[in-house]
Amino acid sequence: MKKVLFPLFVFLPVTAFAAANNVGSCGLGSKVFEGQKGVAPQVLAATTNGTFGNQTFGITSGTLGCSQDGVVSSAWKTAMFIDGNKAQLARDAASGQGETLDALAALLKVEAQDKAAFVSLTKARHAEIFTAVDSADSIATQLKAALQSDSRLAKYAEAV
Structure with a gap:
């Protein structure tokens, strides 16, 4: 047994x-x-x-709500990154440049042709995304919502 x-x-x-x-x-x-x-x-x-x-x-x-063309994804790396870099990420997003913002774009697999739009979005919606700088969950939720609201960047929201 x-x-x-x-x-x-x-x-x-x-x-x-x-x-x-x-x-x-x-x-x-x-x-x-x-x-x-x-x-x-x-x-x-x-x-x-x-x-x-x-x-x-x-x-x-292909039953029970499953599809055979699904993509395996995980947002835990992004969540951990945001949690460990909240303050610096907020500063970089406010200025529209910086290593943590570049690293976040890389984690989200933002393509080169979309990088400027990503940086512009995080800068333009900084106050909304970083309303609670102490809360990584809040930052991730707001970032995801901001990405989803932009037709060009919506494809990156799944990684948040």
């Missing part, structure tokens, strides 16, 4: 982490807990997908 349970305890958490960004994604868990916010529904949705392995089935079959 121990030999059977050991792999489950080793691999089940990996499956849960793989589906950690489940809410708004796909799989039975995201359908059952659709529209619910907070840690508990996310954990339950990820656990549902991990336990039943249905997210993998959904991706391979």
Whole structure:
């Protein structure tokens, strides 16, 4: 019995982490807990997908709200960068130049032809983006909203 349970305890958490960004994604868990916010529904949705392995089935079959052409993305690097560089990023955005602003553009994979528009947007909407310089979450949320409102830069909002 121990030999059977050991792999489950080793691999089940990996499956849960793989589906950690489940809410708004796909799989039975995201359908059952659709529209619910907070840690508990996310954990339950990820656990549902991990336990039943249905997210993998959904991706391979194109069902359960999954698509086969999805892009794997993660905003954790951007969030960590913003959190560690809030004050300097605010200064660079206000002036429209600087290493932290360049680094953020690189993290968001802003293409060379869009870089000037990105810098201009962060400078023009500085007061809105950096309303709460102490809160990395607020900065990320406002930056994402600013990017989404610009048709040229909206494609970079997913990385925030």
